Amino acid sequence: MSARRRLFLIKHGRPHVVPELPARQWTLSDEGLRQSERLAQWFRAHLPTQVVSSLEPKARETGKVLASRLKLPFSPAPNLHEHQRENEPYFPDVAQFEAKVRDFFAEPSRLTFGEETADQAHxxxxxxxxxxxxxxLIDDVALVAHGTVIALLVSRANGLSPFPLWKALGFCGVIEVEWPSLKLVQVMERI
Structure with missing residues (x-):
């Protein structure tokens, strides 16, 4: 086992938004596929040894592109999904959506948005x-997941405010942390 393992937490590529479907069912858009290709190019200098993703289609597709281009093993894994909010409507107004996410982070033990509190999601x-x-156990892992849960994990481990981190992390953005401390190494906000 190497002395210092790396965990790359990656927000999935831009999805194809279908307002009538829950976000957990969305797939990658054409732009999301292009972002995933650029992500693979970036990772050539930071080569992980394993790619894992959430089961959600947009994350799985991002992970598959990354693994394929880097010729790495790929596995989807349970419970890496976005904070559960299927009971919430689609928010075409970005400011309204951001306000809901801000409340979610601000009151982590209270159910303010969706079916899961921030504490439960974390x-x-x-x-x-x-x-x-x-x-x-011996791998540096590239883990493709979702913005709110990545922000919760990294912010709590590093004493940061989650909302600014969430807002800054664009599609196919990467946060590198040391494992197991989760100490922040670098943030690449977007591809």
């Missing part, structure tokens, strides 16, 4: 990440 995602990293 606990689920953190446990899932630990399980992945335990499964790939």
């Amino acid at each position: 606990s689920r995602f953190s446990q899932a990440v630990n399980k992945v990293m335990d499964e790939y």
Whole structure:
């Protein structure tokens, strides 16, 4: 086992938005595919040894492109999904959506947005990440997931405010942390 393992937390590529469907069912848009290709180019200098993703189509597709281009093994894993909010409508107004996310982060133990509190989402995602990293004991892992859960994990481990981190992390943005400390190494906000 290497002395210092790396975990790359990646926000999926831009999805093809279908307002009538829950966001968890959205696939990658053409732009999301292009972003995933650019992400693979960036990773040639930061080569992980394993690619893992959430089960959501947009994350799986991002992970598959990354693994294929880098000729790395790929596996989807459970419980890496976005904070659960299927009971919420699609928000065409970005400011309204951001206000909901801000409330979600500001009151982590209260159910303010969706079916899962920020504390619950953090606990689920953190446990899932630990399980992945335990499964790939010697690997540097590129893990494709979702903005709010990535922001929760990284901000809590590093004493940061989650909302600015979430807002800054664009599609196919990458946060590199040391494992197992989750100490922040670098943030690449967007591709």
